[in-house]
Amino acid sequence: DVKVTQSSRYLVKRTGEKVFLECVQDMDHENMFWYRQDPGLGLRLIYFSYDVKMKEKGDIPEGYSVSREKKERFSLILESASTNQTSMYLCASSERDSYNEQFFGPGTRLTVL
Amino acid sequence: DAKTTQPPSMDCAEGRAANLPCNHSTISGNEYVYWYRQIHSQGPQYIIHGLKNNETNEMASLIITEDRKSSTLILPHATLRDTAVYYCIVRVNNPPPRFNTDKLIFGTGTRLQVFP
Numbered sequence: 001d002v003k004v005t006q007s008s009r010y011l012v013k014r015t016g017e018k019v020f021l022e023c024v025q026d027m028d029h030e031n032m033f034w035y036r037q038d039p040g041l042g043l044r045l046i047y048f049s050y051d052v053k054m055k056e057k058g059d060i061p062e063g064y065s066v067s068r069e070k071k072e073r074f075s076l077i078l079e080s081a082s083t084n085q086t087s088m089y090l091c092a093s094s095e096r097d098s099y100n101e102q103f104f105g106p107g108t109r110l111t112v113l
Numbered sequence: 114d115a116k117t118t119q120p121p122s123m124d125c126a127e128g129r130a131a132n133l134p135c136n137h138s139t140i141s142g143n144e145y146v147y148w149y150r151q152i153h154s155q156g157p158q159y160i161i162h163g164l165k166n167n168e169t170n171e172m173a174s175l176i177i178t179e180d181r182k183s184s185t186l187i188l189p190h191a192t193l194r195d196t197a198v199y200y201c202i203v204r205v206n207n208p209p210p211r212f213n214t215d216k217l218i219f220g221t222g223t224r225l226q227v228f229p
Contacts, residue, residue, distance in 0.1 A: 004156070035219070042200070043157070043219035059218075090156050101147075104156030 003027075004105035006091055012111045019078040021108055023091030029103075030096040032074035034058075034066060037088040037107070049074055050096070081112045117201045122224040125195075131188040133223050135201030138182040145204040146177060148186045150197040151222070157200065160186065191227045198222040 007022035025032065033048040035058075045058030049068040063085060067075040074093075078085055088109050092102040118136040125131040137146065147162040161168055161175045163184070168175045174187040188195055200222040 040221060042221040045218070092156070101159030101162075102157075104158070106156050107154075 004091055004093055004103050006089075006105040006108050008108050009106060010109050010111075012113065013078075013081050014113050015082060017078075017081050017112075019081050019110065019112075021076040021078075021089055021091075021110070023074045023076070023093075023105055024072055025074075025091075025093040025103070026072065027093060027095075027103065028071065029093035030071070031094045031102075032068065033092040033094075033102065034064075034074065034076045035090045035092065036060070037090055043090065046076065081110075083112050086110060086112045116218075117203055117220050119199075119201050119220065119223045121221070122226070124226050124228060125188075125191045127193060127227055127229050128190055131191040131195065131225055131227070133186040133188075133199050133201075133225065134183065135186070136183045137201070137203050140181055140203055146175070146181075146184050147202040147204055148173070148175065149200045149202060149219075150195075151200070152194075152197040157219075160199075162204075191225075193227050193229065196225060196227045198224050 004025045013019050031050050034046045035043045036046055037043050044060050046060055046064050047055055047058050047066040049055045052068055052071050055066050055068060065077045088107050090107045091105040094102040145162050145164050148160040149157045150160055151157045161170055161173050163175045163177050175184060177184045200219050202219055
């Protein structure tokens, strides 16, 4: 059974902390994505990666960075967390030239106090 | 990137067909229409996609108008487990060298409530 896993379902951090969100997929997919989801705004793409060590900015990259050192792992980093980064974070993966589907993880609900 | 417009919410009786509309009047000729859904507290799930022709799989049917400016997702026999937010998405085709990316733009979707 194919799977995308995220390191935490719930996370509470303080303003100014450095936060790491980890995502692992076991499908040997080339593409990986990080989204955030907020009420009334739908899903918004933060960053994506189409190969190891490659990354591309999505629609809202400000305040975030990413790391893809291994094919199966894609990390989202909040260098200095702020309250407006409180959100649901969703990771996804897909095959290189997939016209079909992205597989999503269960999400991490991050609260920044 | 083509944008989509969906009604914010819909109701459907269990066992009946649920017809979810989507407008995408600015869609380009090489852009696909995808449907995903998100059940509460879960990540989104792919349902179906199409380019020009109608499509059917074990989950749903997708009807795309001839001018491709709108589409309808049909759940033929809705169940309570189909209660979810349904997203209609148009796939952006990036030119090379980033042709192998797969960027999907999610809107706010339609909240479908299936009632007994």
